[in-house]
Amino acid sequence: MATLTWHGSSYPTQVLVLTGRSLRALLRTPALVFFSVLQPLIMLTLFSQIFSSITSTANFPPGMTYINYLLPAILVNTAMQSSLASGIGLVQDMSNGVLARFRSLPIRPSTVLLARNLSDAVRTAFQLVLMIAFGVLVFGFRPDGGMVGTLAALGLALVVGWALSWVFIAIAAWVRKAELMQTVGFLAMFPLMFASSAFVPVGGLPGWLQAIAKVNPLTYAVDAARSLALAHPVTGVVGALATSGAIAAVGAFFAVRGFRRPLSL
Amino acid sequence: MSELMIEATDVSKKFGDVHALDGVSVTAKRGSVLGLLGHNGAGKTTLINILTTMLPPSGGSAKIAGFDVVRQGHEVRSRIGLTGQFAAVDEQLSGHDNLVLIARLLGASRNQAHQRADDLLEQFDLTEAAKRNAKTYSGGMRRRLDLAASLVGRPEVLFLDEPTTGLDPASRLAMWEIVEKLAADGTTVLLTTQYLDEADRLADTITVLSKGKVVASGTSAELKAQVGQRTVTVTLDSASDVDIAMKAVNAVGLHPVVEGLTLTTPVSASRDLATVVRALDDNGLEAHEIGLKEPTLDDVYLTLAAN
Numbered sequence: 001m002a003t004l005t006w007h008g009s010s011y012p013t014q015v016l017v018l019t020g021r022s023l024r025a026l027l028r029t030p031a032l033v034f035f036s037v038l039q040p041l042i043m044l045t046l047f048s049q050i051f052s053s054i055t056s057t058a059n060f061p062p063g064m065t066y067i068n069y070l071l072p073a074i075l076v077n078t079a080m081q082s083s084l085a086s087g088i089g090l091v092q093d094m095s096n097g098v099l100a101r102f103r104s105l106p107i108r109p110s111t112v113l114l115a116r117n118l119s120d121a122v123r124t125a126f127q128l129v130l131m132i133a134f135g136v137l138v139f140g141f142r143p144d145g146g147m148v149g150t151l152a153a154l155g156l157a158l159v160v161g162w163a164l165s166w167v168f169i170a171i172a173a174w175v176r177k178a179e180l181m182q183t184v185g186f187l188a189m190f191p192l193m194f195a196s197s198a199f200v201p202v203g204g205l206p207g208w209l210q211a212i213a214k215v216n217p218l219t220y221a222v223d224a225a226r227s228l229a230l231a232h233p234v235t236g237v238v239g240a241l242a243t244s245g246a247i248a249a250v251g252a253f254f255a256v257r258g259f260r261r262p263l264s265l
Numbered sequence: 266m267s268e269l270m271i272e273a274t275d276v277s278k279k280f281g282d283v284h285a286l287d288g289v290s291v292t293a294k295r296g297s298v299l300g301l302l303g304h305n306g307a308g309k310t311t312l313i314n315i316l317t318t319m320l321p322p323s324g325g326s327a328k329i330a331g332f333d334v335v336r337q338g339h340e341v342r343s344r345i346g347l348t349g350q351f352a353a354v355d356e357q358l359s360g361h362d363n364l365v366l367i368a369r370l371l372g373a374s375r376n377q378a379h380q381r382a383d384d385l386l387e388q389f390d391l392t393e394a395a396k397r398n399a400k401t402y403s404g405g406m407r408r409r410l411d412l413a414a415s416l417v418g419r420p421e422v423l424f425l426d427e428p429t430t431g432l433d434p435a436s437r438l439a440m441w442e443i444v445e446k447l448a449a450d451g452t453t454v455l456l457t458t459q460y461l462d463e464a465d466r467l468a469d470t471i472t473v474l475s476k477g478k479v480v481a482s483g484t485s486a487e488l489k490a491q492v493g494q495r496t497v498t499v500t501l502d503s504a505s506d507v508d509i510a511m512k513a514v515n516a517v518g519l520h521p522v523v524e525g526l527t528l529t530t531p532v533s534a535s536r537d538l539a540t541v542v543r544a545l546d547d548n549g550l551e552a553h554e555i556g557l558k559e560p561t562l563d564d565v566y567l568t569l570a571a572n
């Protein structure tokens with residue numbers, strides 16, 4: 001009889017094991033994966049058809065296909081939606097009971113959050129790759145940036161989503177209500193998405209929407225992703241990355257503080 | 266082996282205006298089983314939460330295996346196992362993966378983790394369900410998996426919050442046997458319960474909690490001696506009779522506890538039996554059954570926890 005006892009693992013091991021756990025849980029619920037891909041796919045399909053006539057309007061960059069214009073925005077938007085799902089995932093973890101178990105173990109609470117964040121980044125990357133594949137295979141996405149530019153856009157979208165995921169994880173750690181987060185998150189994102197350069201050029205929006213679009217951070221993220229994919233002069237990529245980094249740092253700080261509070265509140 | 270593994274001194278906890286715990290002190294020696302007995306809302310879970318570092322106390326202090334629960338939380342957590350009132354298992358993972366996960370987090374290698382998971386699954390009769398999602402487990406299986414999960418690290422001190430509440434009689438008995446075996450192997454156990462027979466059977470010492478205060482503590486024999494009272498029980502035929510009897514018995518200065526159609530009241534002398542009979546008679550009541558009992562743990566519980 002071995003009477004080995006274990007008194008705790010290293011920080012990286014904790015993060016790795018917990019990330020693996022989230023991914024494994026994801027794999028065991030294929031329905032969830034399916035729907036997380038279905039939603040952006042529907043958006044890609046609908047928007048690419050509905051808005052394609054925009055290409056003939058005055059403000060649209062001449063000679064560009066709508067799918068080339070749209071897909072980078074879909075990437076950013078998918079990553080953004082996914083970050084909301086990350087926060088909701090944390091709330092669900094908290095009601096799953098397994099978090100109560102983690103709390104009684106000699107592990108650092110922040111590893112749970114970091115694992116949530118990392119595993120959701122992996123899931124998001126998977127979603128984004130699928131979107132690109134559909135874009136290329138089904139909708140004729142042929143960006144001038146080629147493979148490299150497209151991957152760079154994917155990377156940027158991923159970073160933006162990763163940063164926002166910290167914001168939603170922080171909100172989840174304080175609010176702890178999935179429905180509320182879902183509703184408020186949707187209400188916040190939906191107008192942000194349209195009052196931006198995501199689906200139509202800002203120049204084509206009515207004046208008051210233009211004003212919003214010009215201060216909407218999403219516009220900058222989308223423009224940056226677009227400039228990478230379409231091999232335009234790269235605009236705002238450094239800004240987008242720096243802003244993401246700052247947002248992530250603030251989000252992570254508040255997330256850890258909020259998460260430290262007892263589970264039974 | 267008189268080392269104190271659980272030592273709570275004057276612990277209190279406030280939730281807003283609610284005094285969930287009010288100056289509670291308990292101790293348990295290595296290898297002993299401490300039973301925490303109390304009704305719903307007595308403060309059992311709150312005490313467990315404080316002792317397991319889940320909640321900070323509002324006042325007082327507590328040590329587990331010599332480590333302070335506030336200042337040395339990590340040390341405490343690496344020596345305890347906790348099976349809460351609600352199963353803390355990952356419903357999205359299989360039973361096997363649940364246990365491997367914990368073992369890995371505790372620092373076991375992959376091989377060790379799988380080995381430990383298999384051993385525990387076997388020990389808790391879950392081998393057949395090992396690969397199934399925990400979501401599909403029955404209540405009893407989930408409870409066993411939860412207990413297995415809290416034993417992965419071979420804890421020195423194990424906390425069990427109402428481990429048998431809601432279990433069928435067979436699962437309950439199985440749980441008792443598991444606890445007895447753990448205690449025999451030297452694990453210090455703190456278990457909470459609302460059931461007397463459970464505390465009586467499993468616990469070396471019992472602490473009765475009521476409204477956040479310790480109202481009695483000692484071995485079950487000591488508790489009985491401490492109460493040192495006999496009780497009169499009167500069983501009536503209907504609820505309306507119970508009301509009348511209650512008033513009648515109150516009027517002669519006794520304060521019974523009602524359970525269904527039965528009134529139970531501690532008495533100081535055997536002539537109080539006659540007093541009760543007379544009070545009933547005066548009100549035209551006929552008791553279905555009436556008797557004088559020597560003190561049992563049940564009475565300790567009823568008399569102490571009820572007031």
Ligand SMILES: Nc1ncnc2c1ncn2[C@@H]1O[C@H](COP(=O)(O)OP(=O)(O)O)[C@@H](O)[C@H]1O
Nearest residue numbers: 264265280283285304305306307308309310311
């Ligand atoms: N998180 C909380 N917030 C407010 N009140 C609480 C909280 N947890 C417990 N209480 C209150 O503290 C008292 C003791 O609760 P608890 O420890 O759960 O009792 P038990 O486990 O013995 O049933 C109850 O009155 C309960 O309502």
Ligand SMILES: [Mg+2]
Nearest residue numbers: 309310311350
């Ligand atoms: Mg309780």
